[in-house]
Amino acid sequence: MKKVLEVKDLYVSFTTYGGEVKAVRGVSFALNKGETLAIVGESGCGKSVTSQSIMGLIPTPPGKITGGEILFKGRDLTKLKEPELRKIRGADISMIFQDPMTALNPTMTVDEQIIEGIIQHEKLSRLEAKQKTIDILHLVGIPGPESRLKQYPHQFSGGMRQRIVIAMALVCEPEVLIADEPTTALDVTIQAQILELFKAIQEKTGVSIILITHDLGVVAQVADRIAVMYAGKIVEAGNRRDIFYKPQHPYTKGLLNSVPRLDREEAELISIAGSPPDLFSPPIGCPFAARCDYAMEVCDRVYPFKTIMNREHHVDCWLQDERAKRLLAVK
Numbered sequence: 001m002k003k004v005l006e007v008k009d010l011y012v013s014f015t016t017y018g019g020e021v022k023a024v025r026g027v028s029f030a031l032n033k034g035e036t037l038a039i040v041g042e043s044g045c046g047k048s049v050t051s052q053s054i055m056g057l058i059p060t061p062p063g064k065i066t067g068g069e070i071l072f073k074g075r076d077l078t079k080l081k082e083p084e085l086r087k088i089r090g091a092d093i094s095m096i097f098q099d100p101m102t103a104l105n106p107t108m109t110v111d112e113q114i115i116e117g118i119i120q121h122e123k124l125s126r127l128e129a130k131q132k133t134i135d136i137l138h139l140v141g142i143p144g145p146e147s148r149l150k151q152y153p154h155q156f157s158g159g160m161r162q163r164i165v166i167a168m169a170l171v172c173e174p175e176v177l178i179a180d181e182p183t184t185a186l187d188v189t190i191q192a193q194i195l196e197l198f199k200a201i202q203e204k205t206g207v208s209i210i211l212i213t214h215d216l217g218v219v220a221q222v223a224d225r226i227a228v229m230y231a232g233k234i235v236e237a238g239n240r241r242d243i244f245y246k247p248q249h250p251y252t253k254g255l256l257n258s259v260p261r262l263d264r265e266e267a268e269l270i271s272i273a274g275s276p277p278d279l280f281s282p283p284i285g286c287p288f289a290a291r292c293d294y295a296m297e298v299c300d301r302v303y304p305f306k307t308i309m310n311r312e313h314h315v316d317c318w319l320q321d322e323r324a325k326r327l328l329a330v331k
């Protein structure tokens, strides 16, 4: 499968009055052509910071990419200057945020906003750009877009507004679409429709999608592969089947237990007790140890090595690692 984007050993920190927050600590993954990779974890785990790094949207200062590479079309995006990044954003890699209203300008009609985006990146006449706008609004399922071009964002429902935002993100035919909690602000029925829309668009356009979410339930429907992040690291990654049916990391299991399922009563939902470690001084061992029912002595002392379960599935947990016994023995 063709890789379109590769993140290699990425480190991102933020300097604050309290010290340096190590938000992303050695994250690596590849995104293949036409697939959806979900990055899942609690708020503050570094998933949004990872996606902002890809887009060149880390505010510097206080933020800084302190290590690693982000490879896209033979270039390392971490080395590019703002004008070059601006050409890539929207045209090659585009992003959708949680709240459609922040992405839309309330004072501009829908066609003006989309046409402006097109003209920034492509040499098209206004008439051609208008036709492209109508086509993309059709693609994202806005009924009768021709008659709605001159309407303002507030004249659309929340779900329709998110469709417009998706249209804006897709109109320049990017290779990569990053969606950060794209359905969190929507009610459950609309959420399902938007996720269906992602799948349909992917089938038609072949776009590769990174879906960022705190909710494993959301990814069950659309993700091909899932990376679970905790305290700035990917602690487990695998294809959807492996993560849902053969999760190995206690944190992944905890996230799965907190997802409502049809075959289980709501009341049985269990959330994970405790909270993530502070990332001013992350633990040297496993960052999940303080919340983990299976923690062993070695877990506090040494960060677990990556254990390869199969070609796509890997986990950072001592439970899966034969070497844990040896490390216990040397103590």
Ligand code: SF4
Residues within 6 Å of the ligand: 249, 250, 251, 286, 287, 288, 289, 290, 292, 293, 294, 295, 296, 299, 304, 316, 317, 318, 319
């Ligand atoms: Fe739990 Fe240890 Fe595995 Fe961390 S390494 S998740 S503390 S068993």
Ligand code: MG
Residues within 6 Å of the ligand: 043, 047, 048, 180
């Ligand atoms: Mg976030």
